[in-house]
Amino acid sequence: KKELLNSILNRVKGVDINPLSVLTAKVCFYLSIKPLINNDDIEIPIYLGDSANIPNKVTIGDSLCYEYTVNTKQENIQVLLPSNFVENENFFSRMSQIQAIIEAEDSELVSNKFLQNFSESDINEEIIEHIKSLSDQLVRLHKNNWDGIWIRIVTNFMLVARIKNIDIIIGNPPWIKWEFLPQAYAEKIKSLCLDRHLFSGQTYMGAISLNICALIANVTASTWLSKNGVLAFLMPQTLMTQDSYAGFRNFYSDVSSNKRMYLQKLDDWTKSGNPFVDTQEKFMTYYYSNVFVDYFNDGIPITVMKKKRGIPIANLNSKQTFFEVESSFEKSFSKAFQMDEERTGYTTFEEEYIHKKNDFSLIIGDCVYKARSGVEFTPAETYFIEPEKSLIEEGFHMFKPSTFKNAKYKSIAGLPVKLETKFIKPVIKAPEIVPFGIKENNNYCIFPYAENETKSIEVDKLIEESPSLFKYLSNNKSLIGKQSKRSLTISRGKAFYSLSKVGAYTYSPYQVTFRDNTKLSASVVSKVITPWGEEIMPICAKHCPYISKDKKGRDITEDEAYFLCGILNTPIVKDYFKFTYSTRSFSINFNIKMPLYDKNNIYHKKIMLLAREATENFANEKILSELEKNYLNLCREIED
Numbered sequence: 001k002k003e004l005l006n007s008i009l010n011r012v013k014g015v016d017i018n019p020l021s022v023l024t025a026k027v028c029f030y031l032s033i034k035p036l037i038n039n040d041d042i043e044i045p046i047y048l049g050d051s052a053n054i055p056n057k058v059t060i061g062d063s064l065c066y067e068y069t070v071n072t073k074q075e076n077i078q079v080l081l082p083s084n085f086v087e088n089e090n091f092f093s094r095m096s097q098i099q100a101i102i103e104a105e106d107s108e109l110v111s112n113k114f115l116q117n118f119s120e121s122d123i124n125e126e127i128i129e130h131i132k133s134l135s136d137q138l139v140r141l142h143k144n145n146w147d148g149i150w151i152r153i154v155t156n157f158m159l160v161a162r163i164k165n166i167d168i169i170i171g172n173p174p175w176i177k178w179e180f181l182p183q184a185y186a187e188k189i190k191s192l193c194l195d196r197h198l199f200s201g202q203t204y205m206g207a208i209s210l211n212i213c214a215l216i217a218n219v220t221a222s223t224w225l226s227k228n229g230v231l232a233f234l235m236p237q238t239l240m241t242q243d244s245y246a247g248f249r250n251f252y253s254d255v256s257s258n259k260r261m262y263l264q265k266l267d268d269w270t271k272s273g274n275p276f277v278d279t280q281e282k283f284m285t286y287y288y289s290n291v292f293v294d295y296f297n298d299g300i301p302i303t304v305m306k307k308k309r310g311i312p313i314a315n316l317n318s319k320q321t322f323f324e325v326e327s328s329f330e331k332s333f334s335k336a337f338q339m340d341e342e343r344t345g346y347t348t349f350e351e352e353y354i355h356k357k358n359d360f361s362l363i364i365g366d367c368v369y370k371a372r373s374g375v376e377f378t379p380a381e382t383y384f385i386e387p388e389k390s391l392i393e394e395g396f397h398m399f400k401p402s403t404f405k406n407a408k409y410k411s412i413a414g415l416p417v418k419l420e421t422k423f424i425k426p427v428i429k430a431p432e433i434v435p436f437g438i439k440e441n442n443n444y445c446i447f448p449y450a451e452n453e454t455k456s457i458e459v460d461k462l463i464e465e466s467p468s469l470f471k472y473l474s475n476n477k478s479l480i481g482k483q484s485k486r487s488l489t490i491s492r493g494k495a496f497y498s499l500s501k502v503g504a505y506t507y508s509p510y511q512v513t514f515r516d517n518t519k520l521s522a523s524v525v526s527k528v529i530t531p532w533g534e535e536i537m538p539i540c541a542k543h544c545p546y547i548s549k550d551k552k553g554r555d556i557t558e559d560e561a562y563f564l565c566g567i568l569n570t571p572i573v574k575d576y577f578k579f580t581y582s583t584r585s586f587s588i589n590f591n592i593k594m595p596l597y598d599k600n601n602i603y604h605k606k607i608m609l610l611a612r613e614a615t616e617n618f619a620n621e622k623i624l625s626e627l628e629k630n631y632l633n634l635c636r637e638i639e640d
Helices: 002-011 019-036 091-102 107-116 125-143 150-162 183-195 212-224 243-250 313-317 351-363 459-465 467-475 485-489 558-568 571-580 602-616 621-639
Strands: 014-016 046-048 056-060 063-070 077-082 166-171 225-236 252-254 262-271 283-289 300-307 329-337 347-350 369-372 384-390 396-401 417-420 424-428 444-446 511-514 522-525 546-550
Touching: 002 019, 014 019, 019 046, 046 150, 056 125, 063 150, 077 125, 077 150, 091 107, 091 125, 091 150, 107 125, 125 150, 166 212, 183 212, 212 225, 212 243, 212 252, 212 283, 329 351, 347 351, 347 571, 351 571, 351 621, 417 467, 444 467, 459 467, 511 558, 522 558, 522 602, 558 571, 558 602, 558 621, 571 621, 602 621
Parallel strands: 014 046, 166 225, 262 300
Antiparallel strands: 056 063, 063 077, 225 283, 262 283, 300 329, 329 347, 369 546, 384 396, 384 444, 396 417, 424 444, 511 522, 511 546
């Protein structure tokens, strides 16, 4: 029993940053090993610590030390202790003795007790100064009634540093996006992400972002795993696809030596019925190790777990082991490949599509056109309006604010309001985009920008030209001000009603828009005749990115718009997006072949004409088949 107990205590460790989780885990751990305990004095190896920010190893003189900063509301505690002391089996009990001495409020006694526990080889002038400073700080906190048992907290955070040579790391780390982290904490760990090359390096669409679980996976695997160890984490599906995880997918465990870890396999739980009831985030189990995987040729095997119909998720959650619920799931298999040497994201093929991998590889290539994100109308409840009835008075119309089922805020003006039409335009929303067309709709927006201007109209001019519209916006000023700091920072103009994602590209005469989520569909943007009789080019809103220029800034022609529309609606391109991106968000940084339109090229012209026909009539199977045939021939021509 003694031998088994010691084996468990030495081999099984746990870490969590939440004190209640640590306490719960310790109780569970204790109950599990209780039959093996016989009046033994044991340390349960469940530690309070931050898996994303493990103590650093630093050399002070000839002494190897662990360095860490514990953040408190009062002041930060800078801790530096020799590794020999931290890794000693009596470290916990010795730190408890120091905690008791702090009660005497004598920093010299505390400092001396620290140094008594260090070996002579670990003591030098710099370490003595660090220990004196730490002792003074701990005593000062105690005198100010801000003790907070910091020695115990320091001990727990330092104990995390002792973990090493672990064969299996399992966990469900927090799924918190970078922008939702506390600002001070985000700044604290930013350098870690940069050092480990975890950021994507891309700044469009806010792609210089991350989920904290990606950092935890990288840090724990790099620091704790043994040479042949395996990390198995539950993490969001989007880590496989989104551009913001481009750096993470390289998974450098040691950047200086280009040492990487590789994704060995996946368990796909996206169809498992949302077992984490409070979140609808789709997730997978990721298995990493040091064994090399050829992502391009061999791919990553995926086991897809789909919950059978009619089985309540609560019933499954009440069970303790997967063995008890395994029969409630249907299993299927797929494979993920990296298709593009310029992109780390994966394309996932179901079994019946794997034989078409070469066709999908064929369409990967350069795109000479620049897709832009749609304008952000925040809050939508204020800027999106619907025409109600016309008025005799020229230049005016009655409008009502659009309503949204899950709206966070409500516009101040709930009733129809009389507004000038000068700064009101039709708007395209994603649900209305279908292949080769826009559904009939009544969507309009307030767009407070003069024609071809990239900065919002100034307040005094808006008051002069559209006083009723200014009054409406002014009444909603507090609501507009509740948008995120990021949205306010990137808004185009000084006025409080300024919008973001507005540029010269917004006013190009020819555009092709597409959905950036759910299901790829593209349409050429055409002018709309408004209820007040004007013919106006619509504005593409968020989730309706569009192409209006090539990468050199030249406006596309009408024929080019149809050419691009044809490519984006080609079945193999739609399937590529379906297999490559989360349905919640497609990348608009295209990595498919979209060459500069050449009216003399037979394939270019055929694709353009087919897209025109589909727009004017209907995209039947024959047209779609011809589109794919001509697009693949074009791709082969480029390859040759």
